[in-house]
Amino acid sequence: MAILWTGGTIYTMARDGETVEAVLEHNGKIVATGEVDRLLPQATSIRDLKGNVMYPGFVDSHLHIIGYGEKLKHIDVSNVQSKDELLTLVRTRMEGVHPDEWVIAIGLNETQFAEPVFPTLEELDSLGEAHLIIKRSCHHLILANSKALEFAGITDATLSPEGGIIEKVNGRVTGVLKDTALYLIVNHMPHITPAYIEDALDKAIESLQTYGLVGGHSEDLSYYGPPHQPIAAFRKIVEEKKFFKVHLLQHHTVFQEVDDARLNEEQSPYLEFGAMKIFVDGAFGGRTAALKEPYSDDIENSGMLVHTKAKLEDLVHLARAHDQTVAVHAIGDLALATILDVFEKYPPGEGQLDRVIHCSLVDEEILAKLASLPVAVDMQPQFVQGEYSAEIARLGKKRAKGLHPLKSLLDRGLIVAGGSDAPIEVPNPLHGIYAAVTRRNFGETHDGYGAQEKISRFEAVRLYTVGAAEIIGQQHMRGLIAPGYTADFTVFTEDLFEVAIEALPCVDVAYTIIDGRIVYKKKSL
Incomplete structure (x- = not known):
């Protein structure tokens, strides 16, 4: 049965401002896009968008889905x-x-x-x-x-x-x-049972759908008992219901165990296994992000590397032995410089991309190195909100010019995706888009924290559509509204490119659609 989606504005995200009148979908795939009169004869039914605005399905490129569910429980x-x-x-x-x-x-x-x-x-x-x-x-x-x-x-x-x-x-x-x-x-609390994990996962996905998210790249396999426990929960909740698409990173501490037990062999559009996840350093909040120079407000402390450079090389070498890419948490400039040296020494396979998550403090040398390597960057635009003033105190104004880059990364041609790191931030992609465009907190009127790193609305929406697909090598099938792509759509009640910027974070989701199926619908529709 071929369904024609029409009756609203439909952004393809292939080019800035590009729209089509209608999308023809069959069995969860986009068959064609274009004018209603041309596509209508091929359709067996019509889905009226009722004036709402459709985009490719939004994906959170970095979060902890079970952890987010825990936040909803506690x-x-x-x-x-x-x-x-x-x-x-x-x-x-x-x-x-x-x-x-x-x-x-x-x-x-x-x-x-x-x-x-x-x-x-x-x-x-x-x-x-x-x-x-x-x-x-x-x-x-x-x-x-x-x-x-x-x-x-x-x-x-x-x-x-x-x-x-x-x-x-x-x-x-x-x-x-x-x-x-x-x-x-x-990692050892006794209440972390299969039932607890499943409940947290169910609560999380129900919430994520209300934000228009069709999927997320999550890292959960080392925190909830043996890795087979969270994997079993994902299979039960996600694969059986087919209502969310999860890309799982594999923490290095369980990477070998998951592989030896072949827990990652069965993959589907709803549950797939990705890169080895490594923490290179900590965070600014606890002054454990690894810095080239000491913290401005703690001059005896430069943070810490979670692993020695030799250990990082061993872990990356292990990933390469399994033909796998690596995704690293790296916040401080020393952490970034260290892991980029390792990536340069042990590059991924042909056509593959390693992944730097957060990339929170850069300088010109780091930016140049990033651009020279097969590396994509996973950014959390909301990090520019909240604790920015505290980060300036920790780093000093001069060094803080390299905080949370976005435009600098895009200008150098890097693939950049957008995530929330939920439960750390609210996993509403509109909050991330607002932060990327304004670089300020809600209700503020200044020009932005590090205003030189602001990006356009189109670029910001691409972080959660095209970028989220590119960072896992799926740009040929996800992230655009185009023939041959999956019929994953996020439909909002207003146009994200036209609505007043201060109203953007409050725009309602009309529908969340996965493989042509509506998995969330606004109650008033």
Whole structure:
């Protein structure tokens, strides 16, 4: 049965401003595009867009789908404005909770406080008897109460693991764990059961569809027990329902296990396995992003590399032995310079692209190196919002000119995709598009943080359509509205290229369509 989609504005995203009157779709593929009169004789039914505006299906190029579902299940503290408000919110949740249970809060951003300080371990312990962890918004730092520390066997005598920090003051643990140190707790919490994972995944995808997302590139395989557990959840929730398209990165700690058990052999349009994921450094929030020069507000600290350069070479070599590309979390300029040297030494196979996720602090040397290598960049435009002022304090104004580049990357011809890193940011692509175009927070009126890196609306929408397809080598079948491409569409109630810029983040999704099937519909339609 051939369906003709028409009755609204349809942007192909092949060229700026290019539209077509209608799209003919059959069995989940686009058969033809063009004028209604020419295509109508081939159609067996018509889907009226009712004046709404269609784009290729939007894809979040970097997020943690199960982690986002966890944020929906637990306490969201991302809008908390003071330490006292945080403590009150958590104390209320912990009242009446059994001492064996776990209370989890997600999204703490202390830079929003008038006095940007974390609660002390004593304050955390006073909130209740259950296990407690509070995840900072960057997810590279957690606060844990004494009961959670005891669960993981962390004492004043415990040494920090490689690539992580167990923070201590005067030899006493503070409850602050950074980078790999936090995995001592979060990867082993007993409530991470198959049912828990499936519930989080289901909640996440239902939410993502409301934002117009038809798919996402996710990294979840090392945080929820053995990798077969999250993979089984994805197969059950995603493949069986066929209502979302997931591209899974494979964390290096489980890469060999997944391959040996052949857990990644069965692939489909709804669940496919991609690059080896490696963390090269931490984040600005906890001052663990690896910098060439010390932090401006902590001159004895230059951050840290999670792995030595030799270890990074070993991991990349392992990926190459499996004919696989590599996707790296790299935020600081030292982290980027280090991994780009490794990529240069061990290039991917012909036609393949490695992937730099975040690429948050660059200089001219790094930009030139990126442009010279088979590397694509996975950006999170919303990172320019929120903590930008705190990042300037950490880096200084001169160095901060290289923060969160977008235009510089596009001007050098690099493939760039857009993601949210949810649950760190809200996975609404319109928030990312607004941030990429304005480089300011909602409601602000200035010219933008690092205004020289602003991009056009067309370029910003391409990050979530064309770019998201290019970064995984699927530009021949996804990301455009064109014959031969998948019939994945995101339909908005207003034109993203015409609506007032301040109204853009609030535009409603009319339909989310996967393989020609409506998986989300606005209630009023």
